[in-house]
Amino acid sequence: MLIIDKLTRSFGGLTAVSNVSMQINKGELVGIIGPNGAGKTTLFNLLTGVYEPSSGTIKLELNGEEVNIGGLKPYNVTKAGLARTFQNIRLFKDLTVLDNVRIAMHQNVQYKLPSSFFRFNNFYQEEDKLLEEAEQLLDIFKMSHKKNELAKNLPYGEQRHLEIVRALATKPAVLLLDEPAAGMNPFETEELTNTIKWIREEFDLTVLLIEHDMSLVMEICERIFVLDYGMLIASGTPAEIRTNKRVIEAYLGEDVSNA
Amino acid sequence: MRVLSKKNIMILAGLILTFAIVYALRNFGILTSFHEITIAMVCINIILGVSLNLITGFTGQLSLGHAGFMAIGAYVCALINMELNSTFGFILGVLAGAIIAALVGVLIGIPTLRLKGDYLAIATLGMAEIIRVIFLNLEITNGAAGLNGIPRYTNWFWLFFFTVTTVVLISNFINSSHGRACISIREDEIAAESMGINTTQYKVIAFAIGAFFAGIAGALYSSYFYFLRPEIFGFLKSIDILIIVVLGGLGSITGSVIAGILIAVLTAALQSFAALRMIIYALLLIIIMLFRPQGIMGTKEITDLLNFSKRE
Ligand SMILES: Nc1ncnc2c1ncn2[C@@H]1O[C@H](COP(=O)(O)OP(=O)(O)OP(=O)(O)O)[C@@H](O)[C@H]1O
Ligand SMILES: [Mg+2]
Numbered sequence: 156m157l158i159i160d161k162l163t164r165s166f167g168g169l170t171a172v173s174n175v176s177m178q179i180n181k182g183e184l185v186g187i188i189g190p191n192g193a194g195k196t197t198l199f200n201l202l203t204g205v206y207e208p209s210s211g212t213i214k215l216e217l218n219g220e221e222v223n224i225g226g227l228k229p230y231n232v233t234k235a236g237l238a239r240t241f242q243n244i245r246l247f248k249d250l251t252v253l254d255n256v257r258i259a260m261h262q263n264v265q266y267k268l269p270s271s272f273f274r275f276n277n278f279y280q281e282e283d284k285l286l287e288e289a290e291q292l293l294d295i296f297k298m299s300h301k302k303n304e305l306a307k308n309l310p311y312g313e314q315r316h317l318e319i320v321r322a323l324a325t326k327p328a329v330l331l332l333d334e335p336a337a338g339m340n341p342f343e344t345e346e347l348t349n350t351i352k353w354i355r356e357e358f359d360l361t362v363l364l365i366e367h368d369m370s371l372v373m374e375i376c377e378r379i380f381v382l383d384y385g386m387l388i389a390s391g392t393p394a395e396i397r398t399n400k401r402v403i404e405a406y407l408g409e410d411v412s413n414a
Numbered sequence: 415m416r417v418l419s420k421k422n423i424m425i426l427a428g429l430i431l432t433f434a435i436v437y438a439l440r441n442f443g444i445l446t447s448f449h450e451i452t453i454a455m456v457c458i459n460i461i462l463g464v465s466l467n468l469i470t471g472f473t474g475q476l477s478l479g480h481a482g483f484m485a486i487g488a489y490v491c492a493l494i495n496m497e498l499n500s501t502f503g504f505i506l507g508v509l510a511g512a513i514i515a516a517l518v519g520v521l522i523g524i525p526t527l528r529l530k531g532d533y534l535a536i537a538t539l540g541m542a543e544i545i546r547v548i549f550l551n552l553e554i555t556n557g558a559a560g561l562n563g564i565p566r567y568t569n570w571f572w573l574f575f576f577t578v579t580t581v582v583l584i585s586n587f588i589n590s591s592h593g594r595a596c597i598s599i600r601e602d603e604i605a606a607e608s609m610g611i612n613t614t615q616y617k618v619i620a621f622a623i624g625a626f627f628a629g630i631a632g633a634l635y636s637s638y639f640y641f642l643r644p645e646i647f648g649f650l651k652s653i654d655i656l657i658i659v660v661l662g663g664l665g666s667i668t669g670s671v672i673a674g675i676l677i678a679v680l681t682a683a684l685q686s687f688a689a690l691r692m693i694i695y696a697l698l699l700i701i702i703m704l705f706r707p708q709g710i711m712g713t714k715e716i717t718d719l720l721n722f723s724k725r726e
Contacts, residue, residue, distance in 0.1 A: 230608075230609075241608075247598055249601060250597065261592075325610050
């Protein structure tokens with residue numbers, strides 16, 4: 156589904172992602188872990204077109220077609236079927252919850268510019284559909300009653316949820332989640348874990364998950380990739396990763412094996 | 415029919431009333447020509463303010479060159495108008511002026527809208543200056559002496575018609591999916607791109623639409639005041655328009671309408687103190703920045719305040 160080959164990105168002298176190759180299969184839920192500054196977010200930024208790779212390729216296989224998404228503009232990557240959330244929450248914070256979701260639906264809107272001025276019939280039809288679909292998506296996190304609130308007024312946890320809803324609204328095939336549980340308490344994390352599982356089934360998604368919360372990663376990921384100093388140092392099932400020497404070293408003291 | 419909602423019927427009633435009152439006052443000879451000029455400037459200011467608000471307030475692209483597009487609309491309309499001297503020629507001139515302004519907007523927008531913040535502001539400022547200098551040097555526009563004896567077809571009906579049309583069309587746009595795409599650029603360009611919005615394309619679209627309506631404003635202006643000179647459309651005119659947008663509130667159509675009226679009235683009142691005018695503008699801006707930095711309306715609309723229905 157997603158084939159990453161010898162992907163490298165450097166910033167000046169620093170190689171944030173170094174010669175990373177990964178293959179992710181359709182429907183998999185894959186974890187990406189690594190210490191702070193390991194290059195996890197940079198990897199997402201490369202996959203989603205925020206940064207251009209210094210070298211290497213990224214291929215997305217969808218419905219038998221193969222698209223080279225490395226170096227595409229972010230909106231073209233999203234169109235190709237990859238959607239993401241941001242580690243440092245990037246909602247449209249002065250807009251309503253509903254508008255946040257509807258903006259993400261825009262790429263699938265059919266009516267053209269003239270209809271946005273003159274409101275032909277298809278304007279009303281599609282806007283009704285947008286509203287209905289947005290509410291359905293918001294209901295995944297029981298948020299549809301907050302649709303008219305400004306995103307910035309949501310509690311922190313719900314802002315993270317809205318990031319996920321917004322990504323889903325682009326109708327992706329691959330969902331990239333960058334630390335969705337950051338700042339959440341164990342109870343909230345547990346709830347989120349279940350929701351991520353459910354979302355994957357419901358929307359038939361392939362999921363890449365960056366997360367520092369080991370309990371979450373170990374519980375739901377089928378495979379885990381470990382980055383350290385930009386390099387892929389290990390990959391395998393949670394059980395394999397837990398006992399991997401290089402991983403334990405990379406985390407120096409942080410006890411992966413007990414998680 | 416959604417068009418006949420309670421809200422729209424009330425708006426329509428208000429509009430008809432406004433039109434009728436001004437029309438009656440004029441016909442009973444209660445309005446002096448001084449009043450009429452002020453009313454014309456109210457309408458032109460509203461069109462300019464609302465159209466620049468789309469670019470700067472809603473899409474978040476600081477433009478210091480709106481007067482350039484106004485100039486294009488004014489000259490194109492005036493030239494056609496002087497040639498044809500008929501209502502048809504006037505309408506043709508307005509549309510041609512608007513379309514050419516929009517095309518120039520696209521042409522200039524594509525390279526400049528890649529720039530951000532200060533750079534974009536400087537580029538748009540330069541663009542307007544270039545447009546002005548072109549009109550200053552063209553033979554057909556009669557250089558610095560400008561065009562004189564432009565036939566007057568701009569009247570209360572057309573002023574009202576184009577003002578209402580501008581406000582309705584731009585409000586519709588803002589409240590559509592395409593409009594929301596523009597607003598997302600203002601909010602967070604990286605997030606917008608990552609949600610599938612082609613930000614460059616939508617910046618150019620906003621720029622072109624804004625230019626189109628500025629062209630209309632210029633066209634109305636040219637066929638009201640009989641004469642045109644390039645100096646009318648200098649840097650200060652662009653700043654005047656920006657003041658309307660900032661005063662009313664970046665991201666509020668209602669705000670631009672209110673501020674457009676305020677500025678026109680203020681300008682009329684201060685007509686004999688031209689030097690004082692800029693000082694009072696500056697003071698007004700400083701006061702706004704100190705006490706209400708979001709402008710009169712912030713990003714609110716009159717419909718939010720009257721709470722006809724939650725914006726959906
Ligand atoms: N735009 C940039 N310019 C320069 N350096 C960058 C840039 N983006 C990331 N880096 C550097 O690349 C390295 C990897 O950063 P990245 O954000 O990918 O780490 P991460 O694994 O996501 O860490 P964390 O767990 O803290 O989120 C860091 O050293 C960071 O400073
Ligand atoms: Mg990170």
